[in-house]
Amino acid sequence: MHVFKFSGKTLALDPITGTLLEVDDLAGEVLKLWHHLIPEEITAVLSARYSVCDLAEALSEVEELVAAGLLDAIMPPEPVPTDASVGQVKALCLHVAHDCNLRCRYCFAGTGNFGCERTIMDTATGRAAIDFLLRSSGPRRHLEVDFFGGEPLLNFPVVRDIVAYGEEQAAKFGKVIRFTLTTNATLLDDAVIEFLNDKQMAVVLSLDGREAVNDRMRPLADGAGSYSAVSQAVREFVKRRNGENYYVRGTYTAHNLDFATDVMHLYNLGLRELSIEPVVGGAGESYTLTQDHLAALCREYERLADFYLAKQDEGDPFNFFHFNMATYGGPCFGKRVSGCGAGCDYLAVTPAGDLYPCHQFVGQQEFAMGSVYTGVTATSLVSEFGRANLYRKPECLRCFAKFFCSGGCHAHAYHSNGTILQPDALHCELQKKRIEIALGISAFRNVQ
Amino acid sequence: MNKHIKVIAWGTIKSTAACKECQTAVGNQVCN
Secondary structure, three states: OEEEEEOOEEEEEOOOOOOEEEEOHHHHHHHHHHOOOOHHHHHHHHOOOOOHHHHHHHHHHHHHHHHOOOOOOOOOOOOOOOHHHOOOOOEEEEEOEEOOOEOOOOOOOOOOOOOOOOEEOOHHHHHHHHHHHHHHOOOOOEEEEEEEOOOHHHHHHHHHHHHHHHHHHHHHHOOEEEEEEEEOOOOOOHHHHHHHHHOOOEEEEEOOOOHHHHHHHOEEOOOOEOHHHHHHHHHHHHHHOOOOOEEEEEEEOOOOOOHHHHHHHHHHOOOOEEEEEEOOOOOOOOOOOOHHHHHHHHHHHHHHHHHHHHHHHOOOOOEEHHHOOOOOOOOOHHHHHHOOOEOOOEEEEOOOOEEEOOOOOOOOHHHOOEEOOOEEOOHHHHHHHHHOOHHHOHHHHOOOOHHHHOOOOHHHHHHHHOOOOOOOHHHHHHHHHHHHHHHHHHHHHHHO | OOOOEEEEEOOOHHHHOOOOOOOOOOOOOOOO
8 A cells, every 4th residue: 555645634545456545644554554464463563652442443444445345455467468459550659840940958859850860751651651550550440640740830731631631541441530739839820720720639839937947948940049939829829729629848857946836837828738747868968857856856746736736726727737647437457557558559650651669769770660661560679568568567566656657658768777667767756756646636626 | 434544536447457449648548
């Protein structure tokens, strides 16, 4: 059992079932010991500080929960996918532009070109990617295509063509493709906005928060700051889609450990669908996050949670990406075990049509998987990523957050530790903190 | 009425122990 504090409450999570409890101090201590000692031993350990009568009551309540199946220490056997489902693709990240009009200092795409020549995808390759997705998706009906880069709106005519072609072809297969787009918001003119709204396309808009914070890391190609134009464009865009179906997504670095203030800044701009996330990579750079920053970052997430709950109480709430957590429902066990599906269900496509496990592996030749013309040729990589689930990650199996995190990001793991099987330690700790807060917020919400 | 423990959410994770029709993510995917 994982027992933790949130906003004055003591909460307990059963990591195997997902049962979430609010407990007093006594029950919290009993639950911490429950899977390690028998009831008589728990009584002996705690009887110096609690009455035997209270201990008997708390133990009885725990036994009721066990009898109801709400607490369980036994991990189910690993789900084994049927042969037919292996290699069925569900989602593509289409890099329609390996070019960008910003020069973000922390960009894992190396200022947009992924360390290669600046190129854009042509129509033929875009259509071939759609064909590849439809013929590789087996019986799956709900498919996804994300327009990514670089800056995808540098190649808007091809985006428009791919959407039209994708809709037409998907209908022939009896499938539905959900299109999304990630943009730096510098090229959102009337034609683009009308198209994105007409297609009801979910859009992720990049903005880091306060002007000085944003402009330090996100300059234009000529070195000038991007905040002024981007913040105005983002607000206009959100207004023109009635505040729906978008996320404003920023990155925090060692330069703004007070990132909750940046979330507050975005909130004060009238934005309500928000995500500010830790920078990845950049080892040794002045902006790089390290274990030395962990305590400050955890405190900052607590400060953000206070702001989140305050706005909820005031009746003008906002969504924060990492605080969204379904304590009821949520995905099935198989999805919780396997996570994002990079390398098997989900692939990235370069402007030339080459396939990689996800956008953060693009350009690394050891992860080249084939092309939209040849299909997946590196079947060993499909197997490697398919097997890289919770059951292959000993640290994850011991972790309370495993079914809410699904083992972390393969790319973070590989770039930190040289293997996709060992999650990045700092991102693990941050994820655990965010999951505690998300569970805490859901506890408040459920009580209300 | 329990004195020491209040159930906030009944855990259902093991009940399905994947069609993958849900949106690519993790703890907030919406399922069939």
